[in-house]
Amino acid sequence: MSFKGTKKRPTAREIIAIIDAMGGQWNAFTGKEVTGFYVKSAAAHLETSLDIISDILINSTFPKEEIEKERGVIIEEINMYEDMPIRDIPDVYERLVFGDNSLGWNIVGRKDVIRKIKREDFLSYIKERYSPKNMSVIIAGGINPEKTTELVKKYFSEMRPFDTIRYEKVIVKQGKPKAYLKKKKTEQVHLALGVLGSSLLSPDRYPLAVLAAILGGGGSSRLFNEIRDKRGLAYYVRTFPQHYLDNGAFTTYSGLNKDKISEAIKVILEEHRILKENASTIGKDELIKGKEMLKGHLVLELEDSRSVAAFYGEQEILEDKIETPLEVLKKIDQVTSDQ
Structure with a gap:
């Protein structure tokens, strides 16, 4: 949702067109302990890349109509993984090993939750967690460190630090063997x-x-x-x-x-x-x-x-x-x- 529009660039097309025009790559990713947003470009376009990343972090608008469309996209992503056992089994396994907690849950989420999520949920999540105290800007490539530091200050300085909600420590204890069978009609x-x-x-x-x-x-x-x-x-x-x-x-x-x-x-x-x-x-x-x-x-x-x-x-x-x-x-x- 973060590339779907900002106050400065209201539509996803505007954001992506800028990245395409400099031959760049873009995406976001979510792990169980970190979330990341990136733009990869030639070093000559570093400032534009920082402008875009800071814009989506600070000024994303999360349009309701885009949320509705993305809801369907994510549900189909879940369906895709369900049809790919080689991709699905690590998630099934970690749920068994780590249990019913944040470490054992599937990153992509559950369909029932995705169907209910609202724009206010996005805004609340960012308000609670997207703080400079909980964030790092990483730049690699043919850059000038001093100039790059100044550019980071220029584009991210308006973010105000605050103490974020922290995750609950997960303690896993296992006293006996565990097994789980997930049945699905496949050749393998x-x-x-x-x-x-x-x-x-x-x-x-x-x-x-x-x-x-x-x-x-x-x-x-x-x-x-x-x-x-x-x-x-x-x-x-x-x-x-x-x-x-x-x-x-x-x-x-x-x-x-x-x-x-x-x-x-x-x-x-x-x-x-x-x-x-x-x-x-x-x-x-x-x-x-x-x-x-x-x-x-x-x-x-x-x-x-x-x-x-x-x-x-x-x-x-x-x-x-x-x-x-x-x-x-x-x-x-x-x-x-x-x-």
């Missing part, structure tokens, strides 16, 4: 199998990342070899950790033939058991490969200026300090098989 079954993991600020973050790379991080990983190459049970299998401020999860996902589920679960559990009971099975070469995979992915990702902005921005908003890519690469290198 999608499986998520995992355990509670570490929070975003935990020292276990990097060891878990390397472990995930070894277990199910690529075409030469243990699970890919056992499940796809040796047995032909699945097209995809991957393992990765998910970290939030309060909690985390360590999860393997796979798309399987419905007649092969039991066999696949046994293989996944067996590979977990091997690593749990005998970490020495991770040899020197396998450990190095896992680290280099993570490091290579990070380096390639940071070739894009938007990814650079996200790398620093999420740290600024969520973490205690900002680390450079070199510092992160060093922490990955320091991981040992004993961890």
